[in-house]
Amino acid sequence: MEQEVCAFIRRHRLIQKHATVLVGVSGGPDSIALLHFLNNISSKWELSLTAVTIDHQLRNGDSADDCQFVKDTCQEWGIPCVERMVDVRQYQKEKGVSEEVAARELRYGVYLDLMHEKKADLLALGHHADDQIETMVMRMVRMATSNALKGIPVRRDFAGGEIIRPLLGVTKNNILAYLEKYQLSYQVDKTNADDTYTRNYYRKNVVPLLKEKNPRIADTIQTLSETLAQDEQYLQEQAKEMVEKVAEFREDTREICFAAEAFSELPQALQRRAFHLILNYLYGTLPKDLSYIHEVNFFDLLRRQNGSASIDFPLRLRVTNIYGKIYLQFGQQPSVKSAQPSLLPVPGETVLSDDTKIEAAIIKEAPAEDEATFVFPLDSISLPLHIRVRKAGDRMSVRGLNGSKKLKDIFIDAKIPQNMRDNWPIIVDDKGKILWVVGLKKAETAQNGKGMNIKLKISS
Ligand SMILES: Nc1ncnc2c1ncn2[C@@H]1O[C@H](COP(=O)(O)OP(=O)(O)OP(=O)(O)O)[C@@H](O)[C@H]1O
Structure with missing residues (x-):
């Protein structure tokens, strides 16, 4: 595993010498292996490491045990460790979100604070190649945009620094072999065995079949994810330029209009991305009930040559085509009134x-x-x-x-x-x-x- 991870870090230039690195450690096998690996290279790379472990106060006290385990491990290895508690249940009540979303949002809130507090350059997380396969396959089943296939990013901007995932190039088996080699112990998350969580379903039932067909599926999928991410970035930039060229924005009323013809002349790949950019702009946060069907209806409306027609999007966003001019506006729009004498x-x-x-x-x-x-x-x-x-x-x-x-x-x-x-x-x-x-x-x-x-x- 070590050689592969070093090569992956070099290829993506993930870590620079003297970097201050925060490591998210749950106590599970992946993040324990990550912490151990980074600790091993830290003197050579002159890294300043701090582990952060977050107690979600879930799983009947198991999460507190996990944090204790991380603190003990860090003490043994001589790594500073910060423990933070978050109240997932309370957050769920306030925001009306799922347990998974609440835990994630709270965790990233803690990471953000600590990145600033420690003036850290990097936040290292333990996602690995099998996580990538599961994510890509799950998204392929559920989502119809190529953007979804970017998968888990190797790096992304975060809190003035970056989130990095040095283990994305190695499989779970590699990680387990590494733990075995160094005789490292770790905590086992019991929910990982539970089939009812969608990810676990794919992990147990789908990914093994793919591995049977292609033993190097992890490399294939990681390369696919990276190349698609590069393509996507380029297309997004093009789509942004296109939207700025063809569309008129009214910030006061949050309204956009453009000529259907100018929009339709552009390549389909840009039209679809432009459509999503426009929706992101108008909504800020996309509503949950926005779906692929809205995209299909939007492009149908765009193709109408004469007269007028409109379709309704969530949160009273109406898209109207009047004589080839497309309007996206919130609230009441001109509609066909029906007057009977x-x-x-x-x-x-x-x-x-x-x-x-x-x-x-x-x-x-x-x-x-x-x-x-x-x-x-x-x-x-x-x-x-x-x-x-x-x-x-x-x-x-x-x-x-x-x-x-x-x-x-x-x-x-x-x-x-x-x-x-x-x-x-x-x-x-x-x-x-x-x-x-x-x-x-x-x-x-x-x-x-x-x-x-x-x-x-x-x-x-
Ligand atoms: N409670 C936590 N505290 C700190 N970091 C966490 C915590 N939970 C997850 N992370 C970070 O996020 C990464 C991905 O989390 P995820 O829940 O997908 O995996 P995991 O099953 O917790 O992985 P691991 O084998 O490290 O336990 C972890 O590898 C770790 O770096």
Whole structure:
């Protein structure tokens, strides 16, 4: 094992001379072997080692025993050791996460603090080649992105330094042989024998079959992981450049829009990554219920040539294609309103089939208007009011225009897709005068005077 690990460290330039190295030690075989190995090379490499062992307060006191074992071992070997306790149960309650996630997040919190406290350059962890095989196979079964196949990274930035995994190139059997050679004892995690944990299932039932077919599967998978990680890094950089070029970001409203054509012209590999970069940007933390199906639907929507359509993503993110322009926005978006011809009682209200509510009130004052409200003098129109859809040849006198305009042109100017125009609610008075193409254009009416006013308001 020693030669292989040294070669692996050299190949990846994992450790520099004089480095301050924190070693995560659970007391199990892998991290005990790692600590022993690093201790053996520490004088030659002039390393400053500190072991850290974390008591998750789980497994009925076993985790405390493990920590005690690590402290005793470190004392025997003359290595400084820091023990930290974390309350996994409490954290689970607060955050609503699984035991595994809670333990992991807390553990990395401790590592982070200690990296700063010890001004450490490196955090060494004991993941090995079999962990890599299990991780890659598990992800292959569950995930549909090539990003998942990067596997466990050999190194990554962490707390101003790096996390390194010097044992990723050696198998569990190598590690056990090493422990045997040096007569090292270690703690056995009883949950490792439990089939119900997914990883253990793969460890016991799947990986042995792969090893039967290819005794060097560990090397194969590690090389695959490393080359895919390099490819992925390059593609991610390209995708980022692409997104910055084609998409417009609105930080205030967390909104993104881009031309479907410009996006679709790029290679598929970049389109998929750009899609994920955009989602990462919009969500910050990706929602759990986001799945591969959303990706499929997104690319379907992108291919639509005409009209408008939209799809809903988790957390009220709506993706809309309007005439080839793609919008990703949170909250309520323009939707197809369905107006059936009906009476709009004044005062009173009508609810359209898409749940848009139109309220009509008679008021004395004349409040300020916005896009969702329209106020006009009661005596400027003939009651009752009606809601209908457009008819051929419809025209209206548009406020501020000094003349009339065809409804068709109003829809075209507002880029309302064809399929939405035939359902768009229009409010007319009893003589047929078009008062409001709801949410789009208001009619020229007499000034709000001293008399009573009608206030129309839409809400959804
Ligand atoms: N309680 C802990 N305290 C400190 N470091 C830990 C702890 N648990 C895990 N680690 C670190 O994370 C690595 C991976 O943990 P994981 O749980 O996957 O393996 P493990 O079965 O604990 O490995 P080991 O054989 O070292 O016990 C370990 O090798 C070790 O470096």
